[in-house]
Amino acid sequence: NDDGSIRGVQLSGGKVVETRHVIANCSPHLVYGKMLEKKAVTEQMVRAANSRTFAGRGFTLFLGLNKSAQELGITSHNYFIYDTADTVKQYDLMKKVSTNHVQATVCLNNAWPECSPVGTCMMYFTTMFMSDDWGNVSETEYFKKKDEVAEDMIRVFERETGCRIRDAIEEISVASPTTYARYCGHPEGVIYGYETAGWDSLMPRMMMMKEDALLNPGIRFAGGYAMRSSGYSSAYISGDLSGRQTVGDLKKGAQGE
Structure with a gap:
């Protein structure tokens, strides 16, 4: 939309799936750099992604x-x-x-x-x-x-x-x-998301979930780039967390909050 909010996902074949909520199992670099319209990408999104370091x-x-x-x-x-x-x-x-x-x-x-x-x-x-x-x-x-x-x-x-x-x-x-x-579509061929070191380790990511979600309303992330970082169990848990949070977003939207 003109306000930058999510209105749908266009598949590679051209079909558009209308939705206001997306869970991306890929890199924010990819989402912000190639999948969103330029008008929807804010300086805060770019700075948040570029401040991070790629892992393996x-x-x-x-x-x-x-x-x-x-x-x-x-x-x-x-x-x-x-x-x-x-x-x-x-x-x-x-x-x-x-x-x-x-x-x-x-x-x-x-x-x-x-x-x-x-x-x-x-x-x-x-x-x-x-x-x-x-x-x-x-x-x-x-x-x-x-x-x-x-x-x-x-x-x-x-x-x-x-x-x-x-x-x-x-x-x-x-x-x-x-x-x-x-x-x-992994930047530089990364398979382990963002490096979990220093300020960007698991605990800070968990503590910043609310703030990170406000950067891009309607988009949540799962997988190695998300709040639980890499590894099978962490990827599964991040998908569960993002799914539950998205259900909460849907309920708030239905209530007009």
Whole structure:
């Protein structure tokens, strides 16, 4: 509307869903920068978004293997592999593509054996970059760099676990921060929302929920960018909180308050 309030959501196909209330499971940077009409974006919205710091930019390797987890010696569901136990040093190493060798790796079959055919298994490897260093990769070097990081993930996993998986790889797919930015709209490929450090940690966000909602009446956020920050349980809780608050907004609107 002319007063900047929400009046609907236009889908990519052109269809308009009329509503005065929206819960956005994405970045305020994306909502304010690309999804709202310019006249609805206030200086306060821009300042609130730009004052925050992006958390980890995602890189994921997906593997389909033609041997079972048991045959490969993969006994756990989750593997967390780090360069060092010094968390400050580790954080700094994760700022550069060339120095980051961290991985959180899952073999889904060890939680759900039937997720792939008998005699096979599936794995996915994830790391994060704590700066936009991936943005320094040139277009001509992009695919080579993706392959280098994927190769390093496999090498580190084999080195640390003793499991030889390379020869069993039948399917492989790699998602870089650029992939997450392109297909999901995440700024810089961020998969962990805004960094929860200093003034922008969980407790300040919870305390500022009312003030944040007043910045953009009709819009509430859920997911890693919202009041509970990142992680499965936090994302679920943020959706529940934003849903309940939106129901409250609807009731106030119906009462003319």
